[in-house]
Amino acid sequence: MKAVTISKTNTEPTYHNASVTDIPKPELTEDGQALLDVHAVSFNHRDLWIRKGQYPVFLGADGVGRIAEVKGNSSKHKVGDRVVVMPSTGWDKDPRGPEEAYYILGGGHVNGIFSEQFVAQQDDLFKAPDHLTDAEAAALPLAGLTAWRAVFTKGQVRQGQNVLITGIGGGVALLALSFCVAVGANVYVTSSDDAKILKAVSLGAVGGANYKESKWGSHLQRLAGGEPFDVVIDGAGGDGVKTFTQILRQGGIIVCYGMTVKPKVDYTMAAVLRNIEIRGSTMGSRVEFKEMVDFVAKHKIKPAVSQVWPGLESAEEAFNVMRAGSQFGKLVLSMKNSSKL
Amino acid sequence: MKAVTISKTNTEPTYHNASVTDIPKPELTEDGQALLDVHAVSFNHRDLWIRKGQYPVFLGADGVGRIAEVKGNSSKHKVGDRVVVMPSTGWDKDPRGPEEAYYILGGGHVNGIFSEQFVAQQDDLFKAPDHLTDAEAAALPLAGLTAWRAVFTKGQVRQGQNVLITGIGGGVALLALSFCVAVGANVYVTSSDDAKILKAVSLGAVGGANYKESKWGSHLQRLAGGEPFDVVIDGAGGDGVKTFTQILRQGGIIVCYGMTVKPKVDYTMAAVLRNIEIRGSTMGSRVEFKEMVDFVAKHKIKPAVSQVWPGLESAEEAFNVMRAGSQFGKLVLSMKNSSKL
Structure with missing residues (x-):
């Protein structure tokens, strides 16, 4: 069976080779497991970081496939079901x-899903929403789970609230946008790229500001008619917090799910005096994953897919696009056995 | 009537004079107001800061007194009731x-309570718990309200949780300790003074660590039998957050009600990856104040009083003690009309 693996031979010392290699087909060893024919997988920045630090490993946290074989008497899934995979354990x-x-x-000593077949616990498999193509379903798990926890568990976003989502264009930010729109929140975005702001508006955002403008905070306040923001969903870190504190209401919440710009946020007395909270948020639990998938099915939400390549062999090309950072949505590899692209 | 006021004549340019001056006795002008004979008042660091920046103003946020006169038909209080005053409005x-x-x-353009009589809205007056002396009741309002919001509204402290309260000795920290002990939490403290840690233990803390030790974090972990902490109640700011992140459980809460050590906290990816939250917390609402006073009455909690002076004339002496920072509990001035010291 083919899988995308990384090894230490490379030209750049801090960016290990990723290549498609032949590995033994995985087998079911325990009751409650299921074997998937993988249909499509998608990339996360995490996969890029893993190429820079860890080896050897089967890459990939995100995928969709069809159940080829089950072991034990669990009735949760049957052969032929199309399922997405919970991207974590524990x-x-x-x-x-x-x-x-x-x-x-797909990190440390846990196998990834960038491979033709994959073995998982049945409890970690959930019916893929019918309205999604394989590519869209493959784009959902990790970003969807991260966005779900950030928006609802940590941000407690509700109908009618003003929500700011920064760095629109990434997989988590885009799904956070769809989730907030689906519950009736008023969503505003930031980006360094005006085209991405326009795309966000076409997906339901009220408007947005380019954070390369010096006065992006006042711009957002004007867009919101002078009303304060209730929640900020941020994956950038760095200096934005100073502006967030100015535009948030008393007791407003900044959900921080990453720090791609700068690995530190200054929390100051200005924030304390306004009862502002910074809430760290990671991926989520199995319960949150199930709630997220059900919500996506109910509201017919579609993860944005930026580009799809056929076959694992295109992994290197996809990695290069991700390093350039120009995508709007997820990067996906589809397999030859995908039936619904 | 006498009141403690500040004026711009002084020897230190950044520390204005505080003196007892004669001012007109306040009068009731609106229905719903009540006039208090003030029995005792207590100091907050805020009063010190106000001497450094603002003038002229009647000082003081904390006090207890007996109702001397009421205006209007409100039946909430009657003449003779002993009441504490909600220390804020809005x-x-x-x-x-x-x-x-x-x-x-007692700041900006709002009159303070360091005076012989005081006019307040009846809605801002609450029956002083019977088990408290005037000095203890005067020590309660601002610190009690701040501690209440930090511990329960923001920290959500519950029975059985491990709670760390830093900088024990201050008024807020000591009341936070009593509140946490009253609901059955396991409280640990830090201080730079071993004697203060011992006093905290006598008030119900399990134990504590001197933060001048290099390994105070591991010391606290050992005291807690290796169990993680659920909540930290912190008024210091600065570098402690790094250690808090190590000893808190996943999703643990750091409540920040001030930054006396350093006006900035570094929130890092280490905190995000453990779902840690920093929650800014100020004084609280009228509803929180009422809950706090009722809780203090029910659990017979006593604010720690470090020292009591007779009369407003001792304000300067009390200010000097506060500047030195060696007190354990609140500093109080009692009035000649106090009946219950």
Whole structure:
């Protein structure tokens, strides 16, 4: 079976080779497991970081496939079901954080899903929403789970609230946008690219500001008619917090799910005096994953897919697009056995 | 009537004079007001800061007194009732923050309570718990309200949780300790003074660590039997957050009610990856104040009083003690009309 793996031979010392290699087909060893024919997989920035640091490993946290074989008497799924895969293990339901040692697929010593077949616990498989193509379903798990926890568990976003989502264009930010729109929040975005702001508006955002403008905070306030913001969903970190504190209402919430711009945020007395909260947010629990998939099915939400390549062999090309950072939505590899692209 | 006021004549340019001056006795002008004979008042660091920046103003946010006169038909209080005064205005009940412009007594253009008599809205007066002396009741309002919001509204402290309260010795920290002990939490403290840690243990803390030790974090972990902490109640700011992140459980909460050590906290990816939240917390609403006073009465909690002086004339001496920072609990001035010291 083919899989995308990385190894230490490379031209750039900090960017290990990723290549398609032949590995033994995985087998079911325990009751409750299922074997998937993988239909499509998608990329996360995490996959890029793993190429820079860890090896060898089967890459990939995100994928969709069809069940080829099951072991044991569990009736949760049957052969032929199309399912998405919970992208992590060790976290069942505690809203605060993982109950056990927590692993994400395709990193450390946990196999990834960038391969033709994949073995998972049936409990970690959930019916793929019917309205999604394989490419869209493959784009959902990790970004959807991260966005779900950020928006609802941590941000507590509700109908009628003003929400700012920064850095629109990334997979998490775009799904956060769709989730907030679906519950009736008024969503505003930031980007360094005006075209991405326009696309966000076409997806339901009220408007947005280019954060390369010096007065992007006042611009957002004007767009919101002078009303304060309730929640900010941020994956950038760095200096934005100063502006967020100015435009948030008393007691407003900044959900921080990453720090791609600068790995530090200054929390100051200005924030304390306005009762502002910064809430760190990671991926989520199995319960949150199920809620997210059900919500996506109910509201017919579609993850944005920027580009689809046929076959695992295109992994290197997809990695190069991700390094350039110009995509709007997820990058996907589809397999020859995909039936619904 | 005598009152403690500040004026711009002074020897230190950044520390204005505070003196007892004769001012007109206040009068009731609106229905719903009540006139108090003030029995005792207490100091907050805020009063010190106000001496450094603002003038002229009647000082003081904290006090207890007996109702001397009422205006209008409100039946909430009657002449002779002993009451504590809500130390701020503009915040009725929203758990997120003030609904209106927010003022604390004794600052800006709002009169303080360091005076022989004081006029307040009846709605801002609450029966002083019977088990408290006047000095203890005067020590309660501002610190009690701040501690209440930090511990319960923001920290959501519950029975059985492990709670760390830093900088024990201050008025807010000591009341936070009593509140946490009253609901059955396991409280640990830090201080730079071992004697203060011992006093905290006598008030119900399990134990504490001197933060001048290099390994105070591991010391606290050992004291807690290796169990993680659920909540940190912090008024210091600065670098402690790095250690808090290590000893908190996944999803743990750091409540920040001030930054006396350093006006900035670094929030990092280490905190995000553990779902840690920093929650800014100020004084609270009228609803929180009432809950706090009722809780203090029910659990017979006593604010720690470090020292009591007779008469407003001792204000300067009390200010000097506060500047030195060696007190354990609140500094109080009692009036000649106090009946219950």
